[in-house]
Amino acid sequence: IIRIVDVWRIYNTGFTEVAALRGVSLSLESGEFVAVMGPSGSGKSTLLNILGCLDRPTRGRYVLAGQEVQERSDDELAVIRNRHIGFVFQTFNLLPRMTAQRNVEQPMLYARVPAAERRERAREALERVGLGDRLHHRPNELSGGQQQRVAIARALVMNPDIILADEPTGNLDSRASEEIMDLFQALNEAGVTIIVVTHDEELAVRIPRVVRLRDGKVVADGLREEA
Amino acid sequence: IIRIVDVWRIYNTGFTEVAALRGVSLSLESGEFVAVMGPSGSGKSTLLNILGCLDRPTRGRYVLAGQEVQERSDDELAVIRNRHIGFVFQTFNLLPRMTAQRNVEQPMLYARVPAAERRERAREALERVGLGDRLHHRPNELSGGQQQRVAIARALVMNPDIILADEPTGNLDSRASEEIMDLFQALNEAGVTIIVVTHDEELAVRIPRVVRLRDGKVVADGLREEA
Numbered sequence: 447i448i449r450i451v452d453v454w455r456i457y458n459t460g461f462t463e464v465a466a467l468r469g470v471s472l473s474l475e476s477g478e479f480v481a482v483m484g485p486s487g488s489g490k491s492t493l494l495n496i497l498g499c500l501d502r503p504t505r506g507r508y509v510l511a512g513q514e515v516q517e518r519s520d521d522e523l524a525v526i527r528n529r530h531i532g533f534v535f536q537t538f539n540l541l542p543r544m545t546a547q548r549n550v551e552q553p554m555l556y557a558r559v560p561a562a563e564r565r566e567r568a569r570e571a572l573e574r575v576g577l578g579d580r581l582h583h584r585p586n587e588l589s590g591g592q593q594q595r596v597a598i599a600r601a602l603v604m605n606p607d608i609i610l611a612d613e614p615t616g617n618l619d620s621r622a623s624e625e626i627m628d629l630f631q632a633l634n635e636a637g638v639t640i641i642v643v644t645h646d647e648e649l650a651v652r653i654p655r656v657v658r659l660r661d662g663k664v665v666a667d668g669l670r671e672e673a
Numbered sequence: 674i675i676r677i678v679d680v681w682r683i684y685n686t687g688f689t690e691v692a693a694l695r696g697v698s699l700s701l702e703s704g705e706f707v708a709v710m711g712p713s714g715s716g717k718s719t720l721l722n723i724l725g726c727l728d729r730p731t732r733g734r735y736v737l738a739g740q741e742v743q744e745r746s747d748d749e750l751a752v753i754r755n756r757h758i759g760f761v762f763q764t765f766n767l768l769p770r771m772t773a774q775r776n777v778e779q780p781m782l783y784a785r786v787p788a789a790e791r792r793e794r795a796r797e798a799l800e801r802v803g804l805g806d807r808l809h810h811r812p813n814e815l816s817g818g819q820q821q822r823v824a825i826a827r828a829l830v831m832n833p834d835i836i837l838a839d840e841p842t843g844n845l846d847s848r849a850s851e852e853i854m855d856l857f858q859a860l861n862e863a864g865v866t867i868i869v870v871t872h873d874e875e876l877a878v879r880i881p882r883v884v885r886l887r888d889g890k891v892v893a894d895g896l897r898e899e900a
């Protein structure tokens with residue numbers, strides 16, 4: 447379902463160039479569950495942004511569900527992002543003046559889901575991550591881990607085929623982290639393709655395949671023997 | 674050096690009340706190194722904000738360096754925050770339009786440190802956290818873990834007596850986390866009082882005293898036998 451071939455991403459900050467990805471190739475079947483790991487600054491978020499169609503490679507190809515992403519129009523990519531990909535951002539990206547419930551409703555607005563259904567699905571998504579009693583809190587009225595869970599709920603609410611989660615448990619205690627992993631595992635068993643960027647080796651042991659990055663290159667990509 | 678007695682913090686969100694801290698008492702000698710742990714939403718950041726003089730308790734007393742905090746003027750508190758307390762925020766709170774170096778210079782501006790000295794101390798603080806090659810990048814040109822390390826560098830640059838760090842390694846891989854812990858341990862050996870909020874049990878094993886919160890109350894507070 448996902449295939450990237452020799453992808454480079456070079457940033458120009460005006461006075462230097464940073465090659466965040468240097469020839470990354472990766473291939474995933476539909477329904478796989480993959481962890482992406484590596485040191486801080488190794489290119490994990492950059493990779494995930496490209497896979498999520500939030501950024502384009504400087505060089506190389508990305509084939510998503512059988513079609514080259516660079517051949518699709520911006521409108522087509524917007525629909526793909528909205529309906530087929532659920533993205534959990536490393537820094538949450540919540541709208542600060544909206545409540546938790548309204549933040550989770552956002553993707554459904556774009557898809558023109560009727561108001562009563564939007565509210566109900568948002569409420570139910572927030573309950574699934576343990577925030578049923580925080581629906582009307584704004585992000586600055588929530589703890590760091592609660593904000594992270596709102597970002598997770600928002601990524602799930604459109605029932606996407608692909609979940610891309612950038613360090614979804616970085617602000618969660620071990621019990622809340624396990625609950626999120628249980629949720630991801632249940633979705634994966636139902637056929638959802640999941641890629642989780644994580645620094646947490648405890649989390650990664652529950653994920654069947656691990657891709658390791660270092661300085662913008664893949665240095666390992668394999669299945670765990672016990673998976 | 675720090676003593677809080679029966680501290681409550683109640684938030685009013687307009688339609689509900691959230692008691693984030695419900696009678697927390699804590700006492701630290703100068704030079705101690707303490708981990709604060711507990712589930713997401715248990716009150717850790719709220720506690721740290723009060724200790725850092727960024728927030729006031731609804732009820733209870735806070736005695737800092739021998740004087741009641743509520744008896745000090747806002748100006749006095751601002752000087753204490755600037756010169757004696759280094760605060761690492763859970764969500765970094767970097768200024769988005771300034772470079773990493775300029776962000777780290779911020780506390781020194783307030784203290785009227787001359788420009789050449791400011792730049793040099795900021796550069797040196799960023800090198801200490803492994804970001805010597807990212808001085809001129811803005812936050813959105815940095816990875817999540819790099820932003821976190823800029824926030825750490827900024828907290829250290831005034832050589833504070835007290836460091837309050839809210840999940841300082843949440844976005845760091847294990848090697849970068851260890852480097853930050855080595856840094857904190859060296860500062861503690863030089864006499865700095867350090868309180869680290871963390872979800873990471875691996876990190877906490879290196880910290881001699883652990884305070885655990887649950888639902889806004891202290892449920893454990895003790896020294897590790899082996900420390």
Ligand SMILES: Nc1ncnc2c1ncn2[C@@H]1O[C@H](COP(=O)(O)OP(=O)(O)OP(=O)(O)O)[C@@H](O)[C@H]1O
Binds near residue numbers: 589
């Ligand atoms: N401004 C606010 N208004 C209302 N409730 C708030 C506000 N800020 C925090 N809260 C609530 O207070 C409780 C404690 O929040 P706090 O940020 O201290 O938790 P925490 O232990 O740091 O959690 P985490 O590990 O997720 O960062 C949470 O349940 C949160 O929803």
Ligand SMILES: Nc1ncnc2c1ncn2[C@@H]1O[C@H](COP(=O)(O)OP(=O)(O)OP(=O)(O)O)[C@@H](O)[C@H]1O
Binds near residue numbers: 466
């Ligand atoms: N807009 C940008 N301009 C310049 N350099 C950038 C930009 N965004 C990221 N970088 C650099 O690209 C590299 C990879 O960044 P990326 O965010 O992908 O790392 P990461 O693996 O997600 O790290 P972390 O674990 O710290 O989140 C970093 O060294 C970073 O400084």
Ligand SMILES: [Mg+2]
Binds near residue numbers: 490491492536816818
């Ligand atoms: Mg990242």
Ligand SMILES: [Mg+2]
Binds near residue numbers: 590591718763839
């Ligand atoms: Mg917190």
